[in-house]
Structure formats: C-alpha cells, structure tokens
Amino acid sequence: MATKKQFIREYVKAIRNGNAAVFGGAGLSRASGYVVWKELLRPLAEDISIKIDEEHDLTEIAQYVKNKSGNRASINTTIIEAFSKDVNSNENVDILTRLPIYTYWTTNYDCLIEEGLRTANRNADVKIDFKQLSSTKRDRDAIVYKMHGDVNHPADAVLTKDDYVQYDRKHPLFRNVLQGDLISKTFLFIGFSFEDPNIDSVFGQIRLLLDENIRNHFCIMKNVVKDECKNDEDFGYKKARQDLWEQDLSRYGIQTVFVDDYSEITDILKQIEEAVLANNVFISGSIEFFENGWTKELVGDFVYKLSKRLVENNYKVTSGYGFGIGSWVINGALDEIYHSHFRHIDEHLCLRPFPQGIKDSDDRKRQWKKYRECIIEENGVAIFLFGNKKDSDGNKADATGCLEEYEIARDMKRVIIPVGCTGDVAAKIFTFVEEDHRKGEYRYLDDYISILKEEMDVDKLIDSILAILNSQRIA
Numbered sequence: 301m302a303t304k305k306q307f308i309r310e311y312v313k314a315i316r317n318g319n320a321a322v323f324g325g326a327g328l329s330r331a332s333g334y335v336v337w338k339e340l341l342r343p344l345a346e347d348i349s350i351k352i353d354e355e356h357d358l359t360e361i362a363q364y365v366k367n368k369s370g371n372r373a374s375i376n377t378t379i380i381e382a383f384s385k386d387v388n389s390n391e392n393v394d395i396l397t398r399l400p401i402y403t404y405w406t407t408n409y410d411c412l413i414e415e416g417l418r419t420a421n422r423n424a425d426v427k428i429d430f431k432q433l434s435s436t437k438r439d440r441d442a443i444v445y446k447m448h449g450d451v452n453h454p455a456d457a458v459l460t461k462d463d464y465v466q467y468d469r470k471h472p473l474f475r476n477v478l479q480g481d482l483i484s485k486t487f488l489f490i491g492f493s494f495e496d497p498n499i500d501s502v503f504g505q506i507r508l509l510l511d512e513n514i515r516n517h518f519c520i521m522k523n524v525v526k527d528e529c530k531n532d533e534d535f536g537y538k539k540a541r542q543d544l545w546e547q548d549l550s551r552y553g554i555q556t557v558f559v560d561d562y563s564e565i566t567d568i569l570k571q572i573e574e575a576v577l578a579n580n581v582f583i584s585g586s587i588e589f590f591e592n593g594w595t596k597e598l599v600g601d602f603v604y605k606l607s608k609r610l611v612e613n614n615y616k617v618t619s620g621y622g623f624g625i626g627s628w629v630i631n632g633a634l635d636e637i638y639h640s641h642f643r644h645i646d647e648h649l650c651l652r653p654f655p656q657g658i659k660d661s662d663d664r665k666r667q668w669k670k671y672r673e674c675i676i677e678e679n680g681v682a683i684f685l686f687g688n689k690k691d692s693d694g695n696k697a698d699a700t701g702c703l704e705e706y707e708i709a710r711d712m713k714r715v716i717i718p719v720g721c722t723g724d725v726a727a728k729i730f731t732f733v734e735e736d737h738r739k740g741e742y743r744y745l746d747d748y749i750s751i752l753k754e755e756m757d758v759d760k761l762i763d764s765i766l767a768i769l770n771s772q773r774i775a
Contacts, residue, residue: 301546302555304568307518308774312575314486316614321403321481322396327491329410331390335382341365344378359497363461376454383410383451389419392490395569397422399576402441403481407448407496409457414444428453430472447474447498464497478502482515489519490565494549503552514553520565521546523558575774577680578715580616580650583607584705585685585726587624589696592723593756594686600628602758603685607632609762611648612640615769618679620672621653622702625685650678672705681769682709684718687725698725706732715744715772717765720753744771 302310314320326336337358344365345352355361366372389412396404397416404413417424425437426444449457458467468475479502481487494500506514524542529535546556559565583606590596607629610617619629633649652675658664676682687702702725709716720730730753733742737749745752751764 301550302518302557304557304559305774307520307555307557308568308571308575310516311486311488311518312572312774315399315401315572315576316579318402319485320399320401321405321485321487322401323487323489323492324393324396324404324406324408324413325490325492326408327493328392328396328406329390329408329412330491331392332410332412333385333387334408334410334412340378340382344374347374357461358495359459359461359464362459362463366460366462372455372460375459376457379409379451379454379457379459389416391566392569394419395566395573396490397442399573402443403485404442404444405478405481405487406444406446407458407492407498408446409449409451409454411451417442417444426450429456430474433473433477445474445477447471447478458498467498475502479506482506482517483510484515486515487517489517489554492519494519494554503554507552517552517554518557519549519554520557520559520568522562523560525560571774574680577678578769578772578774579614580618580679581610581681581683581769582618582620582675582679582705582709583625583629583683583685584620584622584702585625585683585687585722586622586689586699586702587686587724588690589688594722598758599625599686602761603628604632604635605758606683606762606765608636609766610769611636613766613770614648616648616650618650618652618675620675620705621651622699623689626653668701669704669708672701673708676705676708676712676714679714681715681717681772682706683765684716684726684729686722687729688723698728700725702726703729715769716742717745717768718752719761719765721755721761744768 311320326334330336338352341358341361342352345355345361348364348368350361350364352361362375365375393412393416397413398420406413414424414426422441423437423439424442424444425440426446427433428446428450447458456470458464458471463470475498482502483506524535524538526535529538549556557568559568583603587599590599603625607617611633617629617633619626630649630651634645637645637648652671654668654671658667682705684702684706687699688696689699691697706716706718706729716729716733718726718730718733720727720734733745734749734753736742737745745768748764748768751760755761755764
C-alpha cells in the first residue's frame with residue numbers, strides 16, 4: 301500500500317524522467333457516461349435468463365450469449381450502441397492526457413483517451429491491431445494501445461471466453477509489448493478492476509521472470525466504506541477481502557492508493573499536474589531603460605545567473621524572448637545545458653518568441669493574448685522582472701504585455717514570483733501580490749516579501765527565488 305504523498309512523489313518523478321505510463325479501465329470512462337463491463341452485459345445476460353449480479357466470470361457470460369445465438373451479432377450491436385453515443389470527456393481523462401506522458405494502455409472500447417490527447421494538441425498514435433505495432437505515426441506525442449479493441453471494430457473486440465483463449469493468436473505481440481512497458485515504466489492503473497485474464501497472465505510472466513526485482517506500479521482504489529455496507533458483518537467481510545486483495549497485488553509490485561471517495565482521485569491528479577507544471581518556469585519581462593541601480597551589466601548578470609541556476613536545479617525555463625532579457629535567459633540556460641546536461645536542450649529550455657508581422661493592432665492584441673495563455677498554460681511558475689519599453693515617441697512606458705501575463709497567471713492560479721526590486725511593471729505586480737499576501741494569499745512568499753521588494757544583491761535574490769520554487773516541489 302502507498303500513501304497519497306508517496307504515490308504523487310514517485311509518479312511525478314516518473315513523469316519528469318519520461319518513464320510514466322497510464323492504464324485506463326472502464327472506471328476511467330464511467331464519469332463520461334459510458335458503462336462498465338458488467339452493465340454492458342446486463343441486458344444480454346437477462347435475455348438468456350442469467351442474473352449477472354450473482355456471477356463473477358463476465359467472460360463466461362459473454363460466451364454464453366454468443367453460444368446461445370450462434371454468432372456475435374448481439375454483442376457487436378451492444379458495443380456499438382454503448383460506446384458510439386455522444387458524450388463529453390471527464391476531468392480525470394483531461395488531466396491524464398494533458399500530462400507529458402508518452403504511453404497509454406486501455407481495455408476500453410471508447411475513444412476518450414485519444415480524443416483527450418487531440419484536445420490537448422497532442423498527436424496520438426493509436427494501436428488497435430497487431431499489424432499497427434510495426435509502424436510509427438509521424439510526429440507522434442503519445443502511443444495509445446487499445447488491447448481489447450475499438451468501438452469502430454466491434455467484431456474484433458475482446459469480450460468472450462473464446463476471445464481471451466485465442467488472444468495471442470488474434471492479437472500477437474500485444475502482451476509482449478505490455479510486458480516490456482511494465483518492466484521499464486511506472487504505471488498508474490486507474491478505473492481498473494484487475495479481473496482481466498490478460499493482465500493477470502502478463503503480471504504472472506513478469507513475476508516469473510524477475511521474481512521480486514519488479515518495478516513499482518500504482519493503482520487507485522476506493523476504500524470499503526462502512527456506510528455503504530449492509531451491516532457490520534458485511535463491512536467486516538468486504539474489508540478483510542479488500543486487504544487480502546491489496547496484499548496480492550503487491551506481489552506484482554502494484555502499490556494500492558486508497559481513497560474514501562472517487563472525487564479524491566481528481567484531487568490527486570490535480571496535485572500531480574501542479575507538481576509537474578511547477579517544474580516549468582516562465583520568465584516574463586523586458587527592459588529598454590536601465591535605471592535605479594540596474595545597469596545593463598547588472599541586469600545581464602542577474603538574468604544570466606537566474607536562468608543558469610534554474611537549469612542547474614533541473615527546472616525547464618521558458619522565455620518569450622522579452623526585449624533586453626531574452627538573450628541572457630538563453631545564454632544562461634545554454635551554458636548550463638552544455639556544461640552538464642548532455643545537450644538535452646528541449647528538456648530544459650523552451651523559446652516562445654511572439655508572432656510578428658500582424659498589421660492589424662486589434663488582431664495582434666487578440667492573437668498575442670491567446671499566445672500568452674498557451675505559454676502560461678504550459679508553465680506552473682511565472683517570474684516577473686523589470687517590464688519597461690519605448691513607446692512610439694521613444695519615451696519610457698510600461699510593458700503592458702508583462703502585466704497581461706501576470707493577469708493570466710493569476711487567473712490560472714500559477715505560482716507567481718514578482719521581483720519588485722527590479723522596478724516598473726514588476727514593481728506594480730509586486731504591489732498587487734503584496735496586498736493579496738496580506739489577505740492570506742501567496743503564503744509561499746512569507747519569508748521572501750522584503751527580499752523581493754528591496755534586495756539588490758543578485759545572488760541573494762536568486763537564492764530566494766530558488767527557495768520559493770523548491771518549496772513548491774513535491775518531488
């Protein structure tokens with residue numbers, strides 16, 4: 301068994317290292333209105349006078365239905381009707397498909413995962429048939445393995461006992477690919493009952509091969525709740541059985557995270573997303589007028605060192621290439637990347653220069669705002685520096701884009717670090733944040749308000765910024 305904190309810490313680490321995977325079961329789709337396996341078979345079972353609530357082997361029930369009719373027609377029709385209806389996604393799917401996870405497995409027939417990836421602007425390479433395993437979709441961002449088939453191919457869906465017996469013949473290599481992923485990646489099983497014969501077989505093979513040297517995986521399950529049981533005896537039985545079931549899963553390296561209510565799952569996934577995003581830092585700001593002790597040399601030294609130290613501490617830096625600071629952000633990040641991070645530039649630096657050549661001012665403002673929203677959506681932290689520019693007459697003016705980025709970050713509830721001592725828009729943002737801090741917000745700034753407001757020592761400023769960032773890290 302794993303605590304929520306332990307699970308979040310280890311799974312976030314797996315995501316950052318590129319070793320995380322998701323296995324979604326029927327429960328993941330249920331919140332969108334799709335049925336679970338038992339409810340899918342219920343009307344078919346009733347047609348052959350079977351009380352499905354008294355049965356445990358659902359593959360056997362599906363087999364009885366096929367045997368009775370002599371074909372799969374009723375099963376195929378049921379799958380199409382159940383999973384072709386127009387439904388909305390659900391929050392758990394949305395979060396999981398936004399996360400930078402590369403590998404998704406599911407036994408579901410619906411298309412929620414691939415649609416969620418598409419909504420998140422991620423290119424999904426979907427594998428339904430074994431012949432697709434040898435091909436690679438161009439520019440893919442994620443792989444989705446649908447090991448039991450797809451609603452658009454109901455005749456090939458895995459459901460009956462015969463389907464499971466013949467699985468390796470009709471779907472060769474799927475189990476082998478899953479076995480490899482289970483050995484090399486950290487899985488989150490969500491909405492999954494572990495009653496599937498295929499999964500049981502794969503885990504058994506891994507256990508046989510690796511003995512106790514198996515990788516840790518996690519599943520989230522709802523605890524047996526006394527109020528939902530018939531009586532004390534029923535509660536005691538279900539609790540004891542759940543404990544035995546949890547111990548059995550641990551043989552395969554699957555650590556169970558128990559929740560008392562399904563809503564807690566969404567809260568856990570939100571914490572994971574926040575922790576992943578907290579590793580991505582957007583540096584907002586620009587400067588054309590160097591005043592109040594901030595010489596061009598000092599500004600360059602500060603921004604360069606800040607970017608370098610962020611990468612040194614394994615943060616990913618994003619820059620909109622703000623005038624006067626963008627080049628220093630890049631130089632600091634690249635120097636550290638080339639020095640000690642094996643030239644993995646994309647892992648530590650993201651450049652997002654703004655679209656140019658838009659003549660219509662209203663159109664430019666609209667597009668730039670959307671662009672800013674996209675940038676901040678991908679970053680959990682926004683650091684605000686300086687924020688001045690030349691107006692059309694060459695006079696000093698506020699960098700209004702920097703202020704707009706603050707408003708977007710505030711509305712998205714990002715971690716905001718305004719370095720007020722750098723002046724201009726950053727100082728104005730600091731004033732807003734300081735006022736909200738007095739009201740109880742931005743508690744992570746408790747020990748650093750005065751430093752951000754007054755400190756001119758570059759190294760002390762950077763140490764404080766890193767301390768704030770590290771306090772937001774779960775893993």
